[in-house]
Amino acid sequence: MILFVIFCPIIAAILIMVGAPARKTALAASVLTLAAALFLLASFQLLQRDFQHVTSFTISPEWHLSFSTGVDGLSLAMVLLAAIVTLAAVWFAGKIEKYEKAFYACLLFISGGAIGAFASIDLFFFYAFHELALIPTFLLIGIWGSGNRIAAAWKITIYLAVGSFILLLGLILLYQSVPAASRSFDIRALQAAASLGQISADAQRHIYLLLLIGFGILTSLFPFHTWAPEAYAAAPAPAAMLHAGILKKFGLYGLLRLAIPMLPEGARHWTNLLVVLLLANIIYVGLVTIAQKRLDWMLGYSSVMHMGYIFLGIASAGILGVTGAATMMFAHGLSIALLFALAGELRKRTGTLIFDELGGLAKVMPFAGLAFGLGAFAAIGLPGFANFAGEIMIFFGAFKNGWEIGRFHIFQVATVLALWGVVFSTVYMLRAYRKAFMGMLNERWNGLVDLRTGLRVPVALLVGALLWYGFFPQSFVRMITPAFRTYLTANK
């Protein structure tokens, strides 16, 4: 079943390339993928800590390299996110003017690559699947992008290529850091070696730094974030949804999957650096976001800013903060996909996303206005949305880290500063909402039509998932905490 989830989009993409009808095949494949992901969720054993639904094919015995896939709670959550966002992105894509087949094939390749990366328990394929998205992203932005698409496409491609090669160095070093006899690409074997203390503290520091830079570039950690807003502004909406919603979570997922269990000493060593960088993400990028004059750039920067919260949860290295980070990854993926989808629809109808030219659109597009409002509220972190659950866990988790009565340590200061980020996101989200949807309606937009009924389905899907996990975060938390319980203690 897990192989089906990975290869359904990829096979559909190949079928489209050799001649199957593009949109129908893509929709069918993404519905099937979501159904299969839901099946995985239904048959998932909550109490079990190990990977489930494991399949494995040996590729190279002497390198201990095999194509192994399986899910634990964390990766299942990510696979589910990927399946939901893929369906929404494909649904929103609609009719494409030029090279329709290539467009849908690219979308499905990105999605299949992301799912493959989340579901791999082999380090090599974990890495390789993520890279499957690189060339399709380049083509998506280059062929179908808007605005400054050429510069944006080069920037994202070069950044991500270099970032992933730095990551590759870290992964190779990780592989070599255990004694030759137990070297393996299998993440479970590496975790076992790490829990026996076979990775020396010195090696951990080096590996963690490489992973932090590599994953940091992929996740737009300050100061490696400049590719993200530009690329998301230029990308066609479905590509931005997939990239900001799913692919950017790969770096965070990698830190949760590799750094937390295997490199605790490395994490401790670089905590201060990471905290400074993530505060720059929240505060500096937050202020930059407020200054944006275009909706697409604002959304791009906001997605960079929210990565700061997730990094805070990861840096806190306690079970509460890490669970919050995972929840936030899931919630942010859904909310940013929703916002990018609506921004794409606006661009399709008005041809512009400059705030000063928009205004009062809720009068002519009430449904879009409602949906954007919900997405914005979710992104701010209003209670009732999954984002709130994630943020509050991150803040409590981070605040508790190293807490002593009467004394503030770095994490307490960081939490206080990060809370200001909530204010920033309220400012820019509500401002965007007011400028685009409230106020006086520009006469040019009198003739605009609201989202068709067909397009309301993916919106409902995304909002529904956000609300469900907002009101019942426990169902999500129960799924992912067993993945961390072995490595982190609750009272840290």
Add this chain to the structure above:
Amino acid sequence: MITAPQLEIAVLLLGMAILMFEAFATRVDKRVLAFAAIVGLALILIASFFVSPTPSPDRATGLWNFYTADKLSVFFKQFALLTTIFVLIMMIDYAPVVRASFPGTTDGLGEFFSVPIFTCVGLMYLVSAVDFIFIFVSLELVTVSFYVLVSFTRKNPVTLEAGVKYLVLSALSTAFLVYGIAWIFGATGQTNLQRITEALANPNTDHSAALLGVVLVLVALGFKIAAVPFQIWVPDVYQGAPTPVTAYLSVGSKAAGFVVLLRVLRPFVTLPQMQRLLVLIALLTLIYGNLAALPQGNLKRLLAYSSIAHSGYLLIGVVCLDGNAVVFYLAAYFLMTLLSFAVLVIVAQQTGEQISDFDGLAKRSPFLAFAMLIGMVSLAGVPFTAGFLGKFFIFYAAILQRQIALVVIGVITVGCGFYYYLKVVRAMYWQPANKAENIPISGLSRLAISALIAATIWLGVYPQPILNMLKR
């Protein structure tokens, strides 16, 4: 059972037979000769899988004093045969250009198809050579046949310039090789690599004289593999030579150069100066090749600089003395370079060799555009292609040996590579087409290109067959 030397003899006889046939049968379509050569080489390729093992080097007598048939050499004999087959297929596509460059005559094509067979013999001998004299002789066989091939369409001034440059600089590098061999012989009294190793272990041997000798040999081999600072000839010769010959130069000649380099360096690795020198050459080659490739607008020239860049990555493997990583990289390089050149040969005849001539290829021929896409992303090093695994093994070896400088420069230059290889992808997919009509592809080329695409992806996902072959 077949012994290894019989393979070369068979190829040699094939070449002579085709040359004789060409001389007497003046009326037939010369492309028949190419098909005959392809079939003959394919048969020899099959035979090469049944070669009996060689005697161990310390008990070697007679021929086996200077000739070995170890797994490395058999692998590269197959490599040379396959390369020649693909080059001949490209030459069939290229035949109209050659014919057009000799207006009013029918001659030319026959030699164009038969000379590569002699180059192939040279390459096959070269990878088996374990004696400096034999290395020299087979290297000359390769080089002399390349003199002919590089300047084959001699009416074209650019080709002629390439031919002269190649001739002069190649002769110079040969001189360095002979001089270096003389020094090594003077210092150790031996030409056989195995005996040289033994002589170097003897404290009475003059190590500095041997070192000077091997540095001179390194100059000559640096010329063959296009390592900085011996790379000056590469862009001009690659651009000027007929495209199939360029492909042959960049794959066959380079692979043989690296095999010889691995063999020749083995006795000298104990000398610490050697390692430092090689690191320096590798760094320069990486930086020069990748930076110089960035602004290129001519695809053949771009591939020339990319060939220098890939020598840099291969040299990282040589520095770490990881023969398997080098061989795997060469196999990957073979696939992706031939793939790119095969598409280039076909497209260049319709439009031209500039990258802008590839504009909108995705509309005109989705198949060729996809083939070029795979070739380029593999050269850049995207996972699930052979090129990525090649880089993976190289970087693995470098990290294991803590060659920090090489790794850092390697990663930065990989970033450059993404830019210039994707420039081609951009032209094919982003830009609108200048012309609308489709590009015709012959059945044989379509088969060859499909095979190369499949092999590039197959090796990127499942490298075990090559790893097994090297282990045996």
